[in-house]
Every structure is written in C-alpha cells, then in structure tokens.
Amino acid sequence: MKAISCYVLIILGGWMFLSSFQNPDPAKISASNFPYKKAGLTERQAAAHLLSRFTYGATPAEIDEVVKQGLENWFQKQLIAGLPDDTLESLLANYDALKLSNSEVLAIYPKAGQTLRMAVKDGAIDKDSVKTNKVQYRQALDIYMQQKGLKPQRELTRQFISQKILRAAYTENQLQEVMTSFWFNHFNVSLTKNDCSPFIPAYERDVIRPNALGNFSVMLLATAKSPAMLYYLDNFSSSANDKNTNLRSRKKAANPDNQGKMDSLMTKLQKAKKEKGLNENYAREVMELHTLGVDGGYTQQDVTQAARVLTGWTVFPSSAYNRTKGLNQNEDRLEKRGFIHEGDFLFAANRHDTGKKMVLGKSYGTTENGYQEGVTLLHELANHQGTAKFISKKIAVRFVSDNPSQMLIDRMAKTFLDQNGDIKSVLITMVNSPEFWSAASLREKTKSPFELVIGSVRSLKAEITQPYQLYNWITRMGEKMYAYQAPTGFPDRGQYWINTGALLNRMNFGLALASGRIPGIKVNLAALNNNHEPESSQAALITYSKLIIPERNTEQTIERLSPMLNDPKLTEKVDKASNATSPIEKDQMNVVQMDPKPDIKTRRNKQEAMQNSVGSNAMLAQVVGVIIGSPEYQRR
Amino acid sequence: MLSRRGFLKSGGLALFGVGLSGGIPAFIAQAAAGTNLVLPYKKKKTLVCIFQRGAMDGLMAVTPFTDTFLKEARPGLFMSAAQNASGKPLIDLDGRFGLHPSMKSFEPLFRENRLGIVHGIGSPNTTRSHFDAQDYMESGTPFNKGTASGWLNRAVGLLGHDTLTPFTAVSLTSAMPRSFYGDNPSVAISNLQDFSIQMRGNQSGANMAAKSFEDLYDKTASGLLQETGKESFEAMKMLNKTDIKNYKPANNVVYPTSALGNSLKQVAQLIKMDVGLEVAFAESNGWDTHFNQGTENGVFARNVADLSNSITAFWNDLSSYQDDVTVMTMTEFGRTVRQNGTRGTDHGRASCNFILGNDIKGGLVHGNVQPLAVENLEDGRDLAVTTDFRSVFSEVADKHLGLKNDKTLFPDWKGTKIGVMKT
Structure with a gap:
C-alpha cells in the first residue's frame, strides 16, 4: 500500500482524493476525477476511450464493467496489475518452454547447425549422408534429438509467440501487457539476429514485463545487463x-x-x-x-x-x-x-x-x-531531462495521438523527473490531462496488425486453440512479431501500418475470422448476442455494430452497408455461395508452412473449421466480417 | 514524404478505371502489354535487387581458377575449368575467372555483355555477423545501426516524382525488408494474389464484401484510411485486369518453382502491367554454407542454379522490356578462403555480385582480386574487400534510375565509382 500512496500524491495535484486509492470504494470516486466531462464525453464514452487505449480492445460487456466499478478504480487496478489470471495460466500451462532459464533454453533448444555438429561428433549421423540422403539424415537427426532431449529452436519461438497472443487476448491485466509491448518495442531486440534470439523469451519475461509499470531506471539497467540486448x-x-x-x-x-x-x-x-x-x-x-x-x-x-x-x-x-x-x-x-x-x-x-x-x-x-x-x-x-522528454513523448504518442501536444509532453516529463522515472506516475499524469480526452485524440490512433487481430478476438470473444494461425495473419498485415530488425522498433504511427497490401489483408482477416475460416480460432456470433437471432440482416448490422464498435458513431457504417443488405435475395445468395465453398484451402497452406507435421492436424483443422462455419449464419458472418474490416474498426 | 494521393487525383489510373464496369477492351490490354501505348504517366525504369541472405561464397560462384593458393586452401571444394570426369568444369569467362557450372544459363548473358560481375565487393565494416552485415548493407550506413531508413526507401524518395503509384516500390517478401524501411511508400507482399478480397470459392460473397469495403473506405473521415483504401481498391483492380494465377511468360520461359523464381515472375508481371514499378526487391536464402557445401553438385550448386535460372528466366520473359530493367544481386559478405573441417566455408569478407541489364558494362569481371596468398588476405584469412558495395549500388542507382544524390542515398560515403555501367 505504501507504494501506491506515493502515486496518489501526484494525483492529489487536483484530481483525486487520497482516500479513493487507499479505500477503493466506487461510491467515493466521483466521475469528475478523470477530466472527460469537460471534453464533452459521457461516462460510457470515456470508458470506451479508456479501454481503447489501455487494453487490446474492449470485450462486449467490458464498458459496462468499467462504468460499474468506476473508471478511476479500473485504471488503478490495471496499474497495480495484480488481478488473478487463472484462465490465462491454464491456457499457458501446456507451453513447457516458457518457464525455462536461459541456460536451460540453450541446452534444450540448440541451433540447427549446432545440433547437426553434435550429432556428427557423437557418430549418430554420417557426415556424408547429409549430402547424399536427405531423408535418411533427417530421420537420423530426429532420432538423435529425441534421444538427447533436444528440440528445434523454432519450437521455442513458436511457444513464445503463441504465449504473447494468448496473453494479450486473455489477460485481465491488460495494461501491463500493453506496456510490455510498448517497452519491448522501445528496447527492441530481434529474432532475426541469431545470437540474440534464444534469449528473447526470457528477456520479455524477466526484464520487460516485471518492469513495464515500474521504474524506468531499473528497467534500463536490466536491459543493459540482459543477454538479449548484450548480443543484439x-x-x-x-x-x-x-x-x-x-x-x-x-x-x-x-x-x-x-x-x-x-x-x-x-x-x-x-x-x-x-x-x-x-x-x-x-x-x-x-x-x-x-x-x-x-x-x-x-x-x-x-x-x-x-x-x-x-x-x-x-x-x-x-x-x-x-x-x-x-x-x-x-x-x-x-x-x-x-x-x-x-x-x-x-x-x-x-x-x-x-x-x-x-x-x-x-x-x-x-x-x-x-x-x-x-x-x-x-x-x-x-534521469536526464532529455530522457524525461523523449520517453514522455513516446508514451504520449502510444496512448494519446500520433502528434501529442508539447504541453502534455512537458507535464508528463515533469512527473517523470519529479518521480525519478516512475512509469505509473507518468501514466497517471497523462490520463489526468485534458489532452488525453480531447476530441482530437479520440479514435486518432490506428491499430497495429497485432492490435487489430487481438482486438477482433476480444470483440468476438473468440476461442483460440491455435494462436500461431493468428501470427500468420499478423505477419501478412505487416507486423512480424519480435522480428523488427532495426533497434528503433516498429514505428508507432498510422502511416506506417496502413498501405495498400496491408489494408486489403485487414479486410480479408475480418471476413476470415467472422466466418470461422481461420483454423483453431472459434467464433460464436450468435452467443455474442445471447443467442438472439436478429430479425433481419439490417437488425444484425445494427446490433453487431454496437457490440463490436461500442460507443462510436456507427451511423455511417450502418448507412453505407444497408443497401447491400436490402437486396431481397441477399441471404439466399450468400448462403448458396458459401455452401458451395471449401473454405480452408488458403489457410491450409499456412499450416503446412508452419507446422512440422501438418497432415493430420490440417485435416482436423479443416473439419473443425467447417463445423465452426456450419450453423452460423453466413449472412451474419459476412456482416461481422465487414465491420471488422471497416475503417472505423481500424482506429482506436 | 511523398504521397500517393496525387497519383489518384492525376487520373493515373483512369485507363484502368475503364475496367471497373466492363473490363478493358482486349485490344487496349494487348497494346498496354506491348510498349507503344502512350500511358497517362511516363514509363518507368525498374531496378530489381536480389538479396542473397546467408553470405554467398563468391570464390565458388566466380572462381579465380588459376590461383594456386585457392586450390591449396580448398582441397575438397576447388573446381577447375579443365574438362574433368564429372563433365562439369567451370565456365571459363576470361582465362582467370570461372563461373560455377550450375550457372550455365548466365554464360550467354555474359558473352552478350549484358551481365557484369564485381568481385571483391563488400562492406568496409569488418563484422562477420550475418545480422549486422545485412543490416549495414540494407541501411546503407555500414557504421551506424540507428539509421531508421533503408537505402532503397531513400532511393524511392530521390526518384523525384510528385506522385507515386501503389506499386512504385514492391518487395516480394512477407515482411518489409530493412532496405525498404522508411517514410516513402512501399509495399511488401509475397503473393500478388493477396491483392484481392478473398472468400475462398465464394466469389459472389467476396464481390459483395469488396463493394461494401470500398464504399465504407470511400466515405470514412480518416484521411489516411480513405486515401489508402481508395488506392487499395484501385490497385486491386489494376491487378485484376490480368489473370495473375494463369500468367504465361513470354518466349515459353519456365521459371524455377523456387521462392526466388516465383518472386521474379511476379516482378515481371508488374513490369508488364506498367503499374509504375521502379524499385523491386526479392530474396534468395540458404547461402550460409558451413557444412558440406558441395562442388559441381550439392547445396551450393543448387543455390546458384536457382539464382541464375530464376534471373535468366526473368530476363527472357521481359523481352521488349529489357531496356528498362536492371537486376542487381547482393550478399552480406563472402566466405573464408580456406575450407573448414566440415567441407564448408565460414564467414569471410568480400564476395561477388551480378548485375544484369542493357546499360551494364557487361562481359567483364570488375573489381580487384589479388592472388590469394595469406599476406593478401584480410585478417590473414579472407578475400579482401576492394570495392565498397556503396560504390556499385550508387553507380547503378545513378545510371539506371538517374539518382544523383549519393549523400542521401549513402550518407557517409565519399568513395569513387568503378565504372560498372556504360557512360
């Protein structure tokens, strides 16, 4: 509690009473604490904005929840990042590489070349068979690796990437995960550099995540001493x-x-x-x-x-x-x-x-x-003044707008210096600033591919059994996770993410996700609406727009899409067309690429995906797909 | 930063717009595929760069076969130009250098003086890390990691157009390569067929969705999304005019079914569609031959066969477009002169590269390769870098694309050019 009260002192600067954090009783926090009313926002609109910036996207009921517990209370809990995460933990339980130390990683997941050298040295593989008999040598290598308990490094990477997707989609401590992404990108290291890649899972786990809402100076030192950064x-x-x-x-x-x-x-x-x-x-x-x-x-x-x-x-x-x-x-x-x-x-x-x-x-x-x-x-x-400004600006760019005002940056930088680089304090100053809530900031940020994909999964309450399938889509939209080569990290501005090829892929992603055509990702659109079947496609459009893009002006989306839906023979046409379809072909190709033993799995995927799409209304899937691919949904 | 918006406004796509309702009449499409139609914008020169990731052994690709030091250093890897039992000797280029036999498709191009080779090319930074060396080569700043942009992205900025098409700079890769990082518009797409709204087999559903999307993006208040949305659909329609899937290369050319072959085939399609492609990028992988590199056969032979066959197929497919296109290969460094304990080679310094085009001073092995005696080697082990890669890249960019501003292209470089291009 002591740590918390020091953040409160900053908030005291006009916005909040000490008691509100020490005694988080919703009744005692008046809605005027975050200055959104001055910006003309309702509490629900403010909650939607808050969620759009500090989570990977609101789940359908989340706005209600945040309003119910109070925006400030919600934010405080996110800052503390101590919410139980049982669902996530059980999903991650099967990923055995995630808890390994760096030296265990090196011992179990050697580089391909290293394994081969070891196998040759141990006499398990005949040096010349590498050249002459590929199949035989592969088999011999597989056996050798099994005997020695070795696994290919791509398996480590796969688990690591999968955990990030699951974590972002399902953790209750959303802000901590968002900040983890932010700081990872700030202190970027890259899987493209071989020497550094085996150390990256532990880097995120031990160096970035625990410090993501902590102290900047502590995190800087930890990155400097980490093998990932030392090699990178x-x-x-x-x-x-x-x-x-x-x-x-x-x-x-x-x-x-x-x-x-x-x-x-x-x-x-x-x-x-x-x-x-x-x-x-x-x-x-x-x-x-x-x-x-x-x-x-x-x-x-x-x-x-x-x-x-x-x-x-x-x-x-x-x-x-x-x-x-x-x-x-x-x-x-x-x-x-x-x-x-x-x-x-x-x-x-x-x-x-x-x-x-x-x-x-x-x-x-x-x-x-x-x-x-x-x-x-x-x-x-x-603790340099220049650092305070540089970091504050970067945080403001991430959470407020691509071009934050200098006044906001200066205010955050002052907090940064006054509080010796305490990251929570800087965030509190930011969210207490009028700029955060201003009309110019609302929906100003463009979702990165990762944010779009995770946000969609959250919006549709999709069930992820094969996270790597989503990774393929994220890559195709231009954000190959953990593989930005330059130490600058991915640029954080809309212009970088939005180009012609990427944009079409965003639309295709929406269609594929909503119609259950991504293997290993289950959506149940009817359940989203408590299994009430919309009376007409027009009603579906209105209902699902509100569910997926809550507290936004969806009139235009609805208006633009209505003519399409008013074609009297539409449902018939769509159903007919989609029944004639074998939907998986394309994704099957991805599975083949990524999965070492694709055959059985693919068949299963195919069946599973077919089942997913059967029974859900094709028209509804199309409507939802278009909403996810719509320009409104690309913004946060 | 250049915007593409002007391109749309200027009606650059008007021709293709005809196709929105009914498709371009066949005779126009045919004329457009030829060279003579006057398009609403000027026809463009195209530079195609191929990055050979992993560091190609330049000494095996183009072997100084009269060098006895090399023969001694590579008892298991050295090949000669003399007829041998395998029936696959090196292809003698000039009495001193021999092309790997698996690159026989390059020989005619070399003899016709269209293909030039630079040997001893590399980076002034002596790093032998793949990552660092690729990074430096692609950023174009061998001593600065923090350079945010790639040299080819800066090249796009120097083209001097007020407007760019959606296809001015295209990388046939799934992720944006370091060479393309930066503020100027560029696209990374590994498969042109992805330039469409897809609902597998459900064409009418896809069409309907496409129409909905187009409408939504057209009316959105976000300038960025509206503009890019518009371009996306224009680009999609441009590509839809051609049957990409069933593309028939000219001259009965058959591309290798490799990643590189596939990339270059798509580059050829874009060039023939005249959609304004000026900088193209493709990759070739698997050059890190530490282990059983092979000689006439083996992994290296397969790699160079794929490289040369892909490029040659591309070149022959281009037919009447050849004058407008230059192909240049690059690799992060070369490999050790001496073979290692596993019949491979380790990370070295200089390698060689290939430049193909009608404005190349072809038929020559440019550069400076000293006899490979230990005292001539860098650090006593590697082929010395005698030509800075920036010298060659900047000369090609200048002579082929007209980019004179070396300071922007390669900020810290003050060297001279060696004359790989015709003046």
Whole structure:
C-alpha cells in the first residue's frame, strides 16, 4: 500500500482524493476525477476511450464493467496489475518452454547447425549422408534429438509467440501487457539476429514485463545487463584497447568467453581481434533510442566515452556451453579481481577500460569499481531531462495521438523527473490531462496488425486453440512479431501500418475470422448476442455494430452497408455461395508452412473449421466480417 | 514524404478505371502489354535487387581458377575449368575467372555483355555477423545501426516524382525488408494474389464484401484510411485486369518453382502491367554454407542454379522490356578462403555480385582480386574487400534510375565509382 500512496500524491495535484486509492470504494470516486466531462464525453464514452487505449480492445460487456466499478478504480487496478489470471495460466500451462532459464533454453533448444555438429561428433549421423540422403539424415537427426532431449529452436519461438497472443487476448491485466509491448518495442531486440534470439523469451519475461509499470531506471539497467540486448547491440564483445586494461589480470584471468576448441592460429587471430575492439553500438543506441533521443544533445565523443565506460559488460557463459571451463569454482577468485557475476550477466573486469572517461560532462573511471561506472552512467542517462522528454513523448504518442501536444509532453516529463522515472506516475499524469480526452485524440490512433487481430478476438470473444494461425495473419498485415530488425522498433504511427497490401489483408482477416475460416480460432456470433437471432440482416448490422464498435458513431457504417443488405435475395445468395465453398484451402497452406507435421492436424483443422462455419449464419458472418474490416474498426 | 494521393487525383489510373464496369477492351490490354501505348504517366525504369541472405561464397560462384593458393586452401571444394570426369568444369569467362557450372544459363548473358560481375565487393565494416552485415548493407550506413531508413526507401524518395503509384516500390517478401524501411511508400507482399478480397470459392460473397469495403473506405473521415483504401481498391483492380494465377511468360520461359523464381515472375508481371514499378526487391536464402557445401553438385550448386535460372528466366520473359530493367544481386559478405573441417566455408569478407541489364558494362569481371596468398588476405584469412558495395549500388542507382544524390542515398560515403555501367 505504501507504494501506491506515493502515486496518489501526484494525483492529489487536483484530481483525486487520497482516500479513493487507499479505500477503493466506487461510491467515493466521483466521475469528475478523470477530466472527460469537460471534453464533452459521457461516462460510457470515456470508458470506451479508456479501454481503447489501455487494453487490446474492449470485450462486449467490458464498458459496462468499467462504468460499474468506476473508471478511476479500473485504471488503478490495471496499474497495480495484480488481478488473478487463472484462465490465462491454464491456457499457458501446456507451453513447457516458457518457464525455462536461459541456460536451460540453450541446452534444450540448440541451433540447427549446432545440433547437426553434435550429432556428427557423437557418430549418430554420417557426415556424408547429409549430402547424399536427405531423408535418411533427417530421420537420423530426429532420432538423435529425441534421444538427447533436444528440440528445434523454432519450437521455442513458436511457444513464445503463441504465449504473447494468448496473453494479450486473455489477460485481465491488460495494461501491463500493453506496456510490455510498448517497452519491448522501445528496447527492441530481434529474432532475426541469431545470437540474440534464444534469449528473447526470457528477456520479455524477466526484464520487460516485471518492469513495464515500474521504474524506468531499473528497467534500463536490466536491459543493459540482459543477454538479449548484450548480443543484439554487440556490447558483449566490447572491450578496452590494450593500453587501457590491466594486462596482468588480462593474461591470468580465466577467459570467460565461450571458447570451445580454439587451436588453429587463424581462429586465435580472429578472436584476439574481436576482443580488442571497442564496440560503440550499444553506447550509441542507448543514448539515441533508449534514453536521450537523437536530438538529446550528446556528441560522438560522448558515445565513444560511454562505450569505454561499458566495456566488460558481457554475457556469463552458459554452463551448457561451458561445462569444462570450471569458471564456477573460480568465482571467488574472479570476484577478488573485480569480476561480477549476476545470473546471465558478467562484468569481465579484464576487458574493462580503466582509464578516465567523460560522458555528458561527468567523469568516470576515477574509482576502483569498474562495474559501478556503468551503473552510474545508466542511472544518469535514465534521469536526464532529455530522457524525461523523449520517453514522455513516446508514451504520449502510444496512448494519446500520433502528434501529442508539447504541453502534455512537458507535464508528463515533469512527473517523470519529479518521480525519478516512475512509469505509473507518468501514466497517471497523462490520463489526468485534458489532452488525453480531447476530441482530437479520440479514435486518432490506428491499430497495429497485432492490435487489430487481438482486438477482433476480444470483440468476438473468440476461442483460440491455435494462436500461431493468428501470427500468420499478423505477419501478412505487416507486423512480424519480435522480428523488427532495426533497434528503433516498429514505428508507432498510422502511416506506417496502413498501405495498400496491408489494408486489403485487414479486410480479408475480418471476413476470415467472422466466418470461422481461420483454423483453431472459434467464433460464436450468435452467443455474442445471447443467442438472439436478429430479425433481419439490417437488425444484425445494427446490433453487431454496437457490440463490436461500442460507443462510436456507427451511423455511417450502418448507412453505407444497408443497401447491400436490402437486396431481397441477399441471404439466399450468400448462403448458396458459401455452401458451395471449401473454405480452408488458403489457410491450409499456412499450416503446412508452419507446422512440422501438418497432415493430420490440417485435416482436423479443416473439419473443425467447417463445423465452426456450419450453423452460423453466413449472412451474419459476412456482416461481422465487414465491420471488422471497416475503417472505423481500424482506429482506436 | 511523398504521397500517393496525387497519383489518384492525376487520373493515373483512369485507363484502368475503364475496367471497373466492363473490363478493358482486349485490344487496349494487348497494346498496354506491348510498349507503344502512350500511358497517362511516363514509363518507368525498374531496378530489381536480389538479396542473397546467408553470405554467398563468391570464390565458388566466380572462381579465380588459376590461383594456386585457392586450390591449396580448398582441397575438397576447388573446381577447375579443365574438362574433368564429372563433365562439369567451370565456365571459363576470361582465362582467370570461372563461373560455377550450375550457372550455365548466365554464360550467354555474359558473352552478350549484358551481365557484369564485381568481385571483391563488400562492406568496409569488418563484422562477420550475418545480422549486422545485412543490416549495414540494407541501411546503407555500414557504421551506424540507428539509421531508421533503408537505402532503397531513400532511393524511392530521390526518384523525384510528385506522385507515386501503389506499386512504385514492391518487395516480394512477407515482411518489409530493412532496405525498404522508411517514410516513402512501399509495399511488401509475397503473393500478388493477396491483392484481392478473398472468400475462398465464394466469389459472389467476396464481390459483395469488396463493394461494401470500398464504399465504407470511400466515405470514412480518416484521411489516411480513405486515401489508402481508395488506392487499395484501385490497385486491386489494376491487378485484376490480368489473370495473375494463369500468367504465361513470354518466349515459353519456365521459371524455377523456387521462392526466388516465383518472386521474379511476379516482378515481371508488374513490369508488364506498367503499374509504375521502379524499385523491386526479392530474396534468395540458404547461402550460409558451413557444412558440406558441395562442388559441381550439392547445396551450393543448387543455390546458384536457382539464382541464375530464376534471373535468366526473368530476363527472357521481359523481352521488349529489357531496356528498362536492371537486376542487381547482393550478399552480406563472402566466405573464408580456406575450407573448414566440415567441407564448408565460414564467414569471410568480400564476395561477388551480378548485375544484369542493357546499360551494364557487361562481359567483364570488375573489381580487384589479388592472388590469394595469406599476406593478401584480410585478417590473414579472407578475400579482401576492394570495392565498397556503396560504390556499385550508387553507380547503378545513378545510371539506371538517374539518382544523383549519393549523400542521401549513402550518407557517409565519399568513395569513387568503378565504372560498372556504360557512360
């Protein structure tokens, strides 16, 4: 409760009484707390707006629920993110990779090439069979992997992506998940980089999600020390030039790098070269993208100096790779020499640049503790005025509009600085600002493909048994999850998401989802309306528009669609056409691509999807599909 | 940022608009497929870039076969141009370099001086990470990770048009490639048939839905959605004029059924439809040959066969459009001179690339490849990078697309061009 009361202090700045958070009694929170009435919104409209920004989309009854418990209460609970998630947990229970540590991941899900080398080395596969007999070699490899308990890395990725889809669709703690996406994208790492990819599930789980509503400075430090980031932006390899290190310790220290057999001169040469280099990538991006922003007032000199400060920050070699190194036994000795080992992180003192450095006017390297220099640097960056503005703007762009006002940003930045980077406080300032509720912000944001897909699933209360099917659609619409290559992350503006190919795919997605043609995704449109069959297609249009796009002006949608529905022979036509259809063909292709054992599953999918579509009214499916593909539904 | 809106306003699609009700009369469609019809907008030159992901072994694709150091370093991989038992010697290009036998379809193009090769091409950044090297090559800034845009996206910005068509820049990939990142409009689509409203087999349902969508988007208050919606339906109709599924390439060309073959076939369709394609992008995968690379046969041979056959099919299919098209391949780096312990090669530095077009100084192996003695190698192990990739990319962009602004295209680059294009 103590933590909460400190957020309340900020709210006291005019909007809310202390008692309201300490005693969340709905009766005591007056509706005027969030300033939406001044913007001319009703409570229901405000609830719809709130849900559109802080969840992946409202489920049909959610507006009522939020109004009932009070908008502020709802928001507070979302900030605390402690709602029980039993449904989600049971759905995730079957994904066995999600709880693994990084070293367990490396041990169980080796890279394809690594598995092959191991199999050849162990004599399970004849080297030449790889060339000559593909089938035989594949089989031998499968058997080898089974015996050794190894699994292909794509299975790890598949579980990881599936959990994200399930989590976003079903978690009660929606804001935490939305913020997890936001910060992941801010501190982007990418599955496209091989070295980094096995560490990404744990990165999201251990580094991003727990900090998503916490403290910015803490999160920044956690990202800096994570294997995913250390590999993605190369800091793992960054070390001081020789003149700046303690040569004695360098020679004597057990080399922490994953060495394996390095007997050839060539490899040694290469390694020496690799180790010598100062790598500026992380130092540059931490300033440009993670904290200060490109116009944050730092120079190239600051980048180089910061890179020197961060030399020696690397990944602790996994025991799976390094059983023979005996590094563990030496830990005491290493510690004496200034090495620091925390989980997957290693500060390798022998690589650290011990010289004097100067970053943004502050000097480093004057004390003995090399690791602490980096911690201090990151703390300085996290609490810099430029960072406050840069982060506040990015949050405002995510939650208010593509072009938030400077006044709003300044107000949020002030909170950021006053509260030492407390993320909840910044969000509270934002949602208490008139800009958040202004007419200019309503429906101003364009849903990303992920938001569209998850939002649709939530709108239709769809049941997901094969999350990966949705992944295929999200990819096709232009958002390949966790695979944005550049450290900038996906751009957060409508223009990026909306282009011709993507837009048609959005429409096709609506049609496919509503008509039950996506395998592994069940929709029951009749149940959405308590199994009341609409009296006419016109009535269906009105009813379902209100269910799916609540508290919006749907008049235009209804008006534009009505002529289509008034064709007297319409239902007949649609039914006839859809009965003649084998609906799955296309998605079958996707299953084949993604699933290693497609045959049985596909047949099952096909049957299942057929069943889904049978019994639901084809006309209704078409109406709902068009609503989901409509321009109104692309906005939030 | 360029907008496509002007394109629609200018009536660039008027011709296709005819088709909305009844379809373009056959004789117009035929004329449009030829070259002579004066279209409402100027016919465009097209640059087709193919990224060979995984790092192609340039020394095996185009082998300096007289180099004894190479022969020694690659006892299990070296091939010669002399007739041998396999019956598949290297194709001797100029007495020094030999083309891999599986690229025999390239030979006539080389002899006709349409195909040029640059050897020793690569990045000044010495990273041997696939990810980093691809990233740097595609962003066009080998020392800056944070560059938000890709070089081909910047190229689109430099085309100098007030208006762009929905098909000015198309990547035949499911995800937007790094080369296309940026503010200028571009589309990533792996299958042109996705440019339609689909309800499998239920054509009348699809038509009805399409009409509903078109209407809704036409009337929406959001400028972005309205504009893009309009373009989407125009684009869809443009493509619907052609039977994409049953496309018949010219000259009885048969494309390989590979991903690349399929991509290039679709590029050819777009070019022939005259929908304003200027920058196209496709990918070829599987070049990371650490293991049993093979020689005349094997994985590398299959890869280069697919690459060369796909490109050659594309070129022959283009027929009368050839003058307007240049194809350029690229790969993130080359591979070690020495073969490794598993009859493959590891990550190296320089590789080679292929440029095909009628304005290429073809029939030549450009660049500078020193004898592969250890002292000539980069870090004592790799073919040295003697030609910066930006030199070649910028020259091709300049001479083929007329893009003179190297500062925008490749911000930190100040090198010279080596004359791979005719002047």
